[in-house]
Amino acid sequence: MVEGDKAERTQAIRFATWARPVAEFLSYNIPYDEVVGWLHLSKKEFMFGCEALIALGQARETEWGASPLRFPEYPSPPPRWDDICAAVIQVATKTRQLAFQSSDISSEAGLGNVDLSSMDAIAAANGIREAFVTVNLKPVLIALGLVEGGHWSVVAKAVRQRADV
Numbered sequence: 001m002v003e004g005d006k007a008e009r010t011q012a013i014r015f016a017t018w019a020r021p022v023a024e025f026l027s028y029n030i031p032y033d034e035v036v037g038w039l040h041l042s043k044k045e046f047m048f049g050c051e052a053l054i055a056l057g058q059a060r061e062t063e064w065g066a067s068p069l070r071f072p073e074y075p076s077p078p079p080r081w082d083d084i085c086a087a088v089i090q091v092a093t094k095t096r097q098l099a100f101q102s103s104d105i106s107s108e109a110g111l112g113n114v115d116l117s118s119m120d121a122i123a124a125a126n127g128i129r130e131a132f133v134t135v136n137l138k139p140v141l142i143a144l145g146l147v148e149g150g151h152w153s154v155v156a157k158a159v160r161q162r163a164d165v
Contacts, residue, residue, distance in 0.1 A: 008077075015078035018143040022084055023058050023072075025140045029095050030065070037067035045094035052087035055079035085144050085159040088137075097137045101130040125151035128160050 030049045031039045038053060040046040050066040053059040057073040059066035092098035101124070119132040122141070131152075133141065141147040146156040 040065040045090040048087040097134040123151035128152040
């Protein structure tokens with residue numbers, strides 16, 4: 001097997017492990033209209049989410065966001081993993097399914113008025129503060145490799161910085 005073929009195969013296998021949970025998470029957490037599809041509402045987090053659905057082959061770009069494809073397409077090449085991770089984190093933060101422990105408790109990305117009783121904790125690790133996530137988000141973060149053994153993975157730090165939340 002040629003080295004380039006092996007790298008493409010590895011990337012395709014990795015993509016297959018996280019693409020479905022990510023697409024499902026985004027599709028249920030971006031505002032949706034039955035007639036036109038996903039709406040970004042001019043909010044950057046939802047714009048990134050719509051772009052991720054397009055990159056995942058789930059939708060076509062529209063002026064207002066993304067229109068679902070009746071038959072999703074396998075993207076070739078697959079989208080950048082870190083771009084997709086950043087979109088998931090931004091949508092999750094915007095929809096209050098991810099809250100980072102913060103010294104500024106009033107910040108939007110901080111805990112604020114989040115009901116922690118229904119959320120799971122992710123332990124601080126690798127330069128990322130403790131966070132709380134919904135049961136719907138946690139398996140997506142695990143599939144993406146951002147959470148391992150109940151704490152943030154080594155690769156999560158770069159993604160967290162890229163997501164800028």
